[in-house]
Amino acid sequence: MIAExxxxxxxxxxLTAHPPIAMDGSGLGGWRVGEVVLTMVPDRARAAWSATVRENLYVEGMRIARPIRATDGRYVVSGWRADTYVAGSPEPRHDEVVAVADRLHEALAKLERPRFLLQPPAPPFTDVDVFVAADRAAWEEHPMRSARAAGIAPPESEDGRQSVAVLSTLAGLRRPVELPSQVIHGDLFGTVLFAGAAAPAITDIVPYWRPASYGAAVTVVDALAWGGADEELIERWTDHPDWPQMLLRATMFRLAVHALHPRSTAGALPGLLRVVDQVRLLV
Incomplete structure (x- = not known):
């Protein structure tokens, strides 16, 4: 159980009027205290940035968890953040999640690049460092260079080494992309909440600095690999700019996460390899 x-x-x-109730069954973790949810944060700078953005963000057709400030004005206290409770749970409504990505990224387009996104991975490595290295592996000239330069250990498992091998092969299929980068939410799959006919909701923004269509592509790759999405999902969103290249890089990103993350399991790789086969037909 998550620490109370x-x-x-x-x-x-x-938040002393109600006892904390664990939200283990929600898929998102955290503790509900009345109409507030407390969540441990993996990175204080990112949590404070997300809170600042969500405090006044408006996206048509979306519900957004608003941050709750502490009595002294802080967004993060001892590694915890507080947000308004929004009803719902993740559902396999994959096209709706991609539509959420598009609307959200349009609203985020004018934000400046957060300074922390310029920082390289650094020991002692956290989950955030692993995802930063994996994201860069999909875009840098020599995949995994940032991970090696930071000293992140290469994978020792057979499936981890296979991920690196496939990623290296896919890197040879990349072509130049000239789309502008912006703040995107890089982890929408499984985090968009649905509650019947209510508008979809988000409780956080996980920032990356990439083209908007890349954020949609990561969502599609995740849905195909692990969400049971139908193969036509790719075809239904081909109007996104540089779609084949975005899907290619999104697949490389997830392969790099699988290779680098210490909690990756071999069972996650077959779904990714199915996506690899689909993406290869497009590029």
Whole structure:
């Protein structure tokens, strides 16, 4: 079970009227306290940035969890953030999630690049560092260079080494992309919440600095690899700019995550390899 928020955190956020209730079954973790959700954050800078953006963000046809400030004005207290509770749970409504990506990225297009996205992975490596290295592997001239330069250990498992081999092969299929980069949400699959006919909801923004269509492509790759999406999902969104190249890079990103993340399991690779076969037919 996820660690319960300490009393000091509850007090600082002014959440002492209700007992914390674990949200283990939600798929997103955290603790519900009345109409507020407390969540441990993997990176304070990213959590504070997300809170600042979500505080006043408006996206038509979307519900957005708003941050709750602590009594002293902070967004993050002892590694915890607080947000308004939004009803719903992840559902395999894949086309709707891609549509969410498009609307959200249009709203985020004018944001400046957060400074923390310029920082390379650095020890002691956290999940954030692994995802930063994996993202760069999909775009840098020599895949995995950032991971090696940072000293992230190469995969020792057979499936991890296979991921690197396939990623290296896919790198040879990349072509120049001249799309502008912007802030995108790079982890929408499984985090968009649905509640019947209500508008879809998001509780966080996981930022990357890439073309908007890449964010949609990551969502499609995830849905195909692990969400049971039909193969026509790719075809239904071909109007996205440089779609084959975005799907190619999104697949490389997920292969790199699989290779680098210490909690990756061999069972996740077959789904990714099915996506590889589909993407190869497009590029």
């Amino acid at each position: 928020p300490p009393a000091q955190v509850l007090t600082t956020f002014g």
